[in-house]
Amino acid sequence: xxxFSTRSMDDKVGAAGxxxxxxxxxxxxxxxxSIPRFELREIExxxxxxxxxxxxxxxxxxxxxxxxxxxxxxxxxxxxGSFDCPEIAPTRFIDENTCCLELxxxxxxxxxxxxxQMLPHLLTASLKKEGETLGVCILVATSGDTGKAALEGxxxxxxxxxxxxxxxxxxxxxQRLQMVTQEGANVxxxxxxxxxxxxxxxxxxxxxxxxxxxxxxxxxxxxxSANSINWxxxxxxxxYYFSCYCDCVNAGVVKLGEKLNFCVPTGNFGNILxxxxxxxxxxxxxxxxxxxxxxNVLTDFINTGVYDKRREFHLTTSPSMDIxxxxxxxxxxxxxxxxxxxxxxWMRELSECGRYDVGGELRERIRAEFSAGFATDDMAAAExxxxxxxxxYLIDTxxxxxxxxxNAYRRESGDAAPAAVVxxxxxxxxxxxxxxxxxxxxxxxxxxxxxxxxxLTGTSAPAPLSGLADKTERFTGCVKPEGMREAVRxxxx
Numbered sequence: 001x002x003x004f005s006t007r008s009m010d011d012k013v014g015a016a017g018x019x020x021x022x023x024x025x026x027x028x029x030x031x032x033x034s035i036p037r038f039e040l041r042e043i044e045x046x047x048x049x050x051x052x053x054x055x056x057x058x059x060x061x062x063x064x065x066x067x068x069x070x071x072x073x074x075x076x077x078x079x080x081g082s083f084d085c086p087e088i089a090p091t092r093f094i095d096e097n098t099c100c101l102e103l104x105x106x107x108x109x110x111x112x113x114x115x116x117q118m119l120p121h122l123l124t125a126s127l128k129k130e131g132e133t134l135g136v137c138i139l140v141a142t143s144g145d146t147g148k149a150a151l152e153g154x155x156x157x158x159x160x161x162x163x164x165x166x167x168x169x170x171x172x173x174x175q176r177l178q179m180v181t182q183e184g185a186n187v188x189x190x191x192x193x194x195x196x197x198x199x200x201x202x203x204x205x206x207x208x209x210x211x212x213x214x215x216x217x218x219x220x221x222x223x224x225s226a227n228s229i230n231w232x233x234x235x236x237x238x239x240y241y242f243s244c245y246c247d248c249v250n251a252g253v254v255k256l257g258e259k260l261n262f263c264v265p266t267g268n269f270g271n272i273l274x275x276x277x278x279x280x281x282x283x284x285x286x287x288x289x290x291x292x293x294x295x296n297v298l299t300d301f302i303n304t305g306v307y308d309k310r311r312e313f314h315l316t317t318s319p320s321m322d323i324x325x326x327x328x329x330x331x332x333x334x335x336x337x338x339x340x341x342x343x344x345x346w347m348r349e350l351s352e353c354g355r356y357d358v359g360g361e362l363r364e365r366i367r368a369e370f371s372a373g374f375a376t377d378d379m380a381a382a383e384x385x386x387x388x389x390x391x392x393y394l395i396d397t398x399x400x401x402x403x404x405x406x407n408a409y410r411r412e413s414g415d416a417a418p419a420a421v422v423x424x425x426x427x428x429x430x431x432x433x434x435x436x437x438x439x440x441x442x443x444x445x446x447x448x449x450x451x452x453x454x455x456l457t458g459t460s461a462p463a464p465l466s467g468l469a470d471k472t473e474r475f476t477g478c479v480k481p482e483g484m485r486e487a488v489r490x491x492x493x
Contacts (some may be wrong), residue, residue, distance in 0.1 A: 001064035003030040003231065006334040014065045016126035019137070021206045022225030028344070029331050030231045036061035038282040040257055047246050047256075051088035052079045054246065055239035058281075063353055065129055076123060078236075082107050082233040084462060089114060089240045090197035091209060091247035094391055096419040098406075099253065100399070101244040108178060109426035109462045110148035110320075111271065115228075115236040120153045120160070122232045123224065126157070137248040138162040138226045139206060141199040143267060144171040144320040147189070148178040150226040162226070163188045163491050165199045170319050170477055173446035174429050174465060176425055180187070181471035189475035189489045192484065195313055196267075197325045203227070212485060221492050228270030229327050236275035238281070244420050245283055253418050254428060259286035261419040263406040265398040266290060267323035268370055269298065271422065276369065280335075286417050289371045291405035293318045296374035298326055303372060305363030307346075308355040317377045317433035318397040320424070325350070335357065336365055350428075375404035381437035383407075384427075388438060394457055397430045399423040400437075410470035428453060428461040452485040 004011060005028030013021065018030040036188045038058075046054045056072040056434055063071050068357045079088050083105045089422035106113025127136065138160060140150045147164040153163040164179060168191040172180075178414045192199045206212060207223060216222060228234050241262065248254050254349070261284060264272040272290055279285040292299045294314040301307045309324040316322055334343045348354040358366075375383075381401035387403065402421045410416060427434045431449035432442040442449055447469035450461045460466075479487050 001062055002033045005029065005030055005035065005422060006330050006340060007257045007347065009341050013258075015063050016065055016129040017318055019122055019126040019230065020130050020132060020224060022223075022230040027204070027208055028231050029327070031331055031334055032062055035277065035280045040282070042243070043245070044256055046242060050086075051243055052076055053324075054243045055079070055083070055236065058239040058242050059235055066125070070125065070437065072236035074118065074121045077121045081448065082117055083113075090245055091251070091420070092393070093253070094387070094393060097253065097416065099248060099418075099420050100393070100395070100423045101240065102423045103240060103421050104423065104426045105462075106149070107152050107464055108145070109429055109465055110149060111422070111424040112145045113152075114240055115233045116146070116149035116153040116226060118236040119150075119230070119232050121303065124157065124159075126232070132222075134222045135159050135161065135220055136224050137216070137221050137488070139203055139223050139488065140164045140165045140226045141196065141203040142171075142179075143196040143323055145429075146227060148175065148182070151179060151182045151184070151187050151189070154186070154226070154365040155182070156186060161186045161188070161221070162232055163190070163488060164188055165192050165203065165484060167192055167195045167199055170195050170315060170322055172319060172430050172432065174431060174450070175319070176474070177446055177468045177471070180193050180473045180475045181468065182474065190484075190487050191478040193478060193480045196323050197309075197313070198228075198481045199484075200325060200327070202481045206485055206488055209485065212489070215489070216492055218406070218490060228268055234270055234274055234328070237271060238278050241275045241278035241285075242283055245285075248418065249419065252308070252340065254284075257284055258418065259284045261286045261289065262422060263289040263291055263402045263409070263419055264422045265318070265321060265402040265424055266298070267295070267321035267326065268293070269328040269332070271424070273328045275422075276332065279287040287371055287415070288369060288417070289373070289406055289409050289419075291402040292374040293321045293380070293401050294374065294376055294444050295322050295324055295424075296327075297324050299372040299374045301329070302366055302370050305359060305366070306357045307350065309350065310354040317380060317430065318401050320398055321401070330364075336362060368488040371409055373405040373408050375401045377433075378466060381433070384434055384437035385439075388457070392428045394434070394459055395423060396423055396425045396427040397433045402486050426462055426465065428465045
C-alpha cells in the first residue's frame with residue numbers, strides 16, 4: 001500500500017513514510033492509493049473478538065511493509081493496561097435503537113486516546129523501518145483534547161520531543177490543567193493568543209518552513225505531527241466504527257448486514273472521516289450525521305457545497321469543536337474526486353480568499369452520504385439534563401451536541417434507523433458546563449468542580465482527572481501566532 005498527497009501523486013511513500021512525515025511536502029495530506037474492502041464474512045469474524053484484535057485486523061491492510069504480527073503487537077502495546085475498562089471502547093445502549101460509543105476510557109479521558117496511544121508505537125516502528133537517524137519533535141495544535149492525549153502518549157518516549165500549542169482562552173479549565181501539569185522530560189506546552197485556527201495555521205506554517213527544517217536537521221531533529229493531518233492518527237480511528245457495529249450486532253440492535261447510522265460531533269472532520277472510510281471498506285452504515293456547534297462551517301458546507309471560513313468565531317461550551325478550518329475535509333474531497341489538481345485549487349482558494357465552492361454535482365454526492373446540523377450551547381445543555389434525568393446517563397457537551405443534532409435529524413427526516421452517537425469525552429472534562437446544565441453552581445476551579453459533580457450525580461470521575469488537584473502547573477508560556485516558530489526553535493535548541 002502506497003500513500004501520496006491529496007495535492008499531487010508525484011511523491012509516493014509507504015505506510016511508514018506517511019506516518020513519519022505527517023504532512024506531505026506540498027502541504028497536502030497523505031491518502032492511501034486504494035481503500036481495502038471487507039466482505040461481510042470478515043466482519044462476522046470480528047464479532048467474537050476483543051477490541052485489540054478487531055483494531056489489528058482493520059488496520060493491517062493499510063500497513064504495507066508491516067506484517068500482521070507487527071500490527072497486532074502495536075495494537076497490544078497501545079491498548080493493554082492504559083484504558084479503564086476491558087472493552088476499551090464500550091457501546092452503551094440508551095434505548096432500543098440508540099447507543100453511545102464511549103471513546104473516553106483512556107488515560108486522558110477523551111477520544112483522542114484511541115489514536116494517540118497507538119501513534120507513538122506506530123511512529124517508533126516506522127522510524128526504524130525508514131532508517132531515520134534524527135530525533136523527531138512532534139508538533140501539535142490542539143483545541144483541547146489532542147494536546148493532552150499526545151503529551152501523554154509521547155511522554156518520555158526515547159528519541160522524541162513533543163510541543164503542544166493551545167488557544168489561551170479556548171479550552172476548558174480541566175483541559176488546560178491536564179496540559180500544563182503534564183509530566184515528562186521531553187514535553188513542552190505553550191498557549192497561543194487567538195483561537196484554534198490561529199494555532200493550527202501557525203503549526204502548518206512551521207511545517208512548510210524549509211529554512212527552519214534545515215536548521216533543525218543540523219541540530220539533530222525533524223518535525224512530525226500528531227494532529228489528525230497525520231495518517232497515523234486517522235487510521236486507528238477507523239477501527240472503533242467496526243467495533244461499535246459488532247457490539248450492536250451482538251446486542252441484537254441490528255442484524256449482520258443491516259445498516260447502522262452514526263452521529264458524530266466533529267470540528268476538524270477527522271473523526272467522521274474515519275467512519276466514512278470504514279463504510280468504504282464495507283461496513284454497513286446508512287448515514288453519517290455531522291454534528292457541529294455554533295461554529296457550523298461544516299453544516300453549511302454539507303448543505304450548500306460552499307466552504308466559507310469568513311464568519312464570526314464563537315467560543316462555546318464544546319470547545320474541541322471551536323474550529324473554522326476543518327483540515328480533514330481535504331481528504332474527503334480527494335477521495336470523492338480523485339483529482340489532486342482540483343483539491344489543490346480549492347485549498348489555495350481557501351488560503352487566499354477564505355472560501356471555495358465545490359459545485360452542485362459534488363455537493364449532491366456529499367449530501368448522499370452525510371447529513372448535518374448544529375446545536376447551540378442551550379440546546380446542548382438541554383440534552384445533558386434530558387439524558388441524566390430521563391436515563392441516568394451523564395454526557396459531556398460535545399456528546400450533547402451530537403444527541404441534539406441526531407434528534408433533530410430523526411424528526412426532520414423520519415429516519416428511525418438504529419443509530420450510534422459517538423461520545424468523545426468524559427463529562428468530567430467539562431464540569432462547569434455539565435453542572436450548569438444540571439442546574440448547579442459552577443463557580444469554582446476545575447478540580448473543585450470535579451468533586452462537586454461526583455457528589456451531585458453519585459458517579460466517579462476518571463482517576464487521571466480526579467488527581468489534577470495535586471499536580472503542579474509546569475507550563476505558563478504564551479505567544480502570539482507569529483511567535484510560535486521561535487518557541488519551537490528554543491525548545492529544540
